Structures are given as C-alpha cells and as structure tokens.
Amino acid sequence: MTAPSSCCSSVSTATYFPSSRAAARSAPPEISRRSRIVDGERLPGFEALTRVGLEPIRLQAKEGLSLINGTQFMAAFGALGLVRARRLARVADLACAQSLEALQGSSTSFLPQIHALRPLRGQGDSAANVLTLLEGSAINEAHRWCDQVQDAYSLRCAPQVHGASRDLLAYGEATVGTELNAATDNPLVLVEDGLLVSNGNFHGQPLAFALDTLAKGNSGARDGTVELLLECLDRDVLPIVPSRGSVGASGDLAPLAQLAIELLAGVQGVEFLAPLQPGIGVRATREFVRSLSSRLRDDRQLSGDIEAVAEAVRSGGLVEAVEAGIGELR
Numbered sequence: 001m002t003a004p005s006s007c008c009s010s011v012s013t014a015t016y017f018p019s020s021r022a023a024a025r026s027a028p029p030e031i032s033r034r035s036r037i038v039d040g041e042r043l044p045g046f047e048a049l050t051r052v053g054l055e056p057i058r059l060q061a062k063e064g065l066s067l068i069n070g071t072q073f074m075a076a077f078g079a080l081g082l083v084r085a086r087r088l089a090r091v092a093d094l095a096c097a098q099s100l101e102a103l104q105g106s107s108t109s110f111l112p113q114i115h116a117l118r119p120l121r122g123q124g125d126s127a128a129n130v131l132t133l134l135e136g137s138a139i140n141e142a143h144r145w146c147d148q149v150q151d152a153y154s155l156r157c158a159p160q161v162h163g164a165s166r167d168l169l170a171y172g173e174a175t176v177g178t179e180l181n182a183a184t185d186n187p188l189v190l191v192e193d194g195l196l197v198s199n200g201n202f203h204g205q206p207l208a209f210a211l212d213t214l215a216k217g218n219s220g221a222r223d224g225t226v227e228l229l230l231e232c233l234d235r236d237v238l239p240i241v242p243s244r245g246s247v248g249a250s251g252d253l254a255p256l257a258q259l260a261i262e263l264l265a266g267v268q269g270v271e272f273l274a275p276l277q278p279g280i281g282v283r284a285t286r287e288f289v290r291s292l293s294s295r296l297r298d299d300r301q302l303s304g305d306i307e308a309v310a311e312a313v314r315s316g317g318l319v320e321a322v323e324a325g326i327g328e329l330r
Contacts (some may be wrong), residue, residue, distance in 0.1 A: 102269025122166025
C-alpha cells in the first residue's frame with residue numbers, strides 16, 4: 001500500500017493546527033496557541049494554561065481535521081431539517097384543503113388530469129394530497145355548480161407553489177441521502193487499488209447548496225391565504241374572526257406560525273358552514289386543531305393557541321393524527 005507523502009499529509013501530532021478557519025480560531029486554549037485573557041491580563045496560550053493549572057493537549061492523528069471540518073454536522077442538520085421540512089410540506093396541504101373548504105373553493109384545480117399535463121413530481125403529489133383530504137366533502141359538493149369563475153391564486157395555484165417547494169426538498173434529500181452514505185474522510189483507502197490517497201470529499205459545498213435550497217423551499221408556501229380568510233368578513237362566511245391585532249400580519253411570519261394561523265382561521269371558517277361537513281381529512285385536521293384551541297366566540301389573545309398548533313406542526317403530531325384517519329399522505 002502506498003504511503004502518503006509527508007508534504008501533503010494532514011496528519012499532525014502538534015499542539016496546534018494552523019488554520020485560518022473560524023473553527024480553528026475559536027479552538028479552546030488547550031489546543032490553541034492563541035492568546036487568552038486571565039485575570040484581566042492577555043497572555044500567550046501556553047502561558048495562560050500554566051497560569052490556571054492546565055496542560056496543553058497534543059492532538060493525535062486526524063483529530064485536528066475533525067475539529068475544523070463541519071461537514072458531518074452539516075449532513076446531520078440537513079437530515080433533521082429535511083424530516084421537518086417534509087412535515088411542513090404535508091401540513092401546507094392540510095392547511096390548503098381546509099382553507100379551500102372554508103372559502104368554498106373548487107377542487108377542480110387539483111384534478112390529476114391537469115397535473116399530468118405539467119408532470120412535475122411535487123406538484124402532482126400536492127394536488128393528490130388535497131383531493132384525498134377533500135374526499136367525502138359535503139361542503140364541496142354543495143357548491144359544485146356555483147357560478148364563480150375562478151378561485152384566488154392562493155387556492156388555485158397551491159399545487160404549483162407547494163410542488164415547487166417539494167421539488168427543492170427532493171434535491172436536498174438526494175444530496176443529504178448520498179452524503180450520509182458516502183466516504184468523506186481524508187485520506188481515503190482504496191482497498192481494491194492498494195492506494196492511500198489525499199482527496200477533497202470532506203468539502204461541504206454540496207451540502208451548503210442543499211441547505212440553502214432547503215431554506216428557500218420552506219419559505220412562503222402559504223403566503224396570502226390567511227389574509228384571504230380574514231377578508232371573508234365581507235362575504236359573511238366568517239362572521240367572527242380574530243382581529244388583525246390578535247394574530248399579526250401573515251407576510252413576515254415564520255412558516256410554523258403562518259401555518260398555525262391559517263389552520264386556526266380555517267377551522268373557524270369550516271365551522272360556520274355547518275351543518276355541511278368537510279372532507280374526512282379536513283375533518284380530522286379540524287378535530288385535532290380544536291383539541292388544542294377552543295372555538296373563538298369573542299376576540300381574545302391567540303398567541304398561546306398559535307404556539308400550541310405550531311408545536312404540533314413542528315413535532316409531527318398534526319400530520320400523525322390526520323394520517324391515522326386517512327392513511328399516509330405523499
């Protein structure tokens with residue numbers, strides 16, 4: 001087996017790994033020569049250690065690289081972020097279906113024939129979820145032949161908007177999934193070739209792009225729908241809704257709070273259409289949300305309700321409860 005050249009080896013037993021990276025600059029004094037302040041006096045690293053009765057740590061093979069390379073942490077955070085993002089994607093479909101019922105919107109825009117003509121995976125999956133959630137809806141059936149020409153964009157274009165986010169998540173999943181099962185060490189042992197080679201598989205750029213994409217995919221999926229629900233006061237669909245001061249403006253809210261507010265407003269809207277009942281999936285959504293927030297009969301502070309629903313979104317409790325009744329969503 002070929003040994004690595006000493007000039008390119010990253011292995012060192014020194015007490016300090018020279019690097020301009022922020023990780024190296026922030027290393028604790030036990031492994032860094034950076035000066036430290038002791039009792040108000042700035043001292044060289046080793047002298048500072050001696051002053052407080054500590055000894056320097058001598059790094060062994062690969063320990064310095066492990067301390068300055070954050071690629072494994074990026075992959076771990078990416079995996080956790082993707083699990084939570086997938087939950088948000090499903091909750092966005094739950095919120096959409098419920099808002100569609102509350103606003104007496106049409107399910108036509110979610111027909112599979114439409115999305116087969118623009119066969120983007122995420123778009124088709126989102127539309128299929130909404131139709132599943134609307135199954136058995138007496139509300140939808142009651143206005144099947146209404147003369148309203150088109151629904152608002154936030155309803156009619158939901159599969160396209162949600163789908164675009166889903167497709168970004170799919171890119172992130174492919175990258176992070178590959179990373180979790182990859183060899184990113186340096187050097188690498190190529191057993192079949194009998195080689196020990198220096199390489200750059202440890203670099204985090206692929207994950208950085210995936211994480212940036214993940215953040216973009218989680219932003220703005222349900223913009224506008226809360227405002228539309230509140231404006232239904234003018235259509236006498238929601239005679240009692242929280243005042244705008246109680247819930248704040250929806251446009252600048254984080255995805256969790258935004259979804260929580262839409263779910264709360266949608267539940268209220270659906271209940272004002274009784275005795276007509278929503279689809280079985282929307283019904284399960286409403287029952288779960290109502291287990292966390294009682295029906296609003298007078299204006300009151302809703303911050304606690306929003307936090308409770310947002311936590312159920314984040315933890316997956318809402319999706320789990322709905323899927324227990326209708327089966328797994330896409």
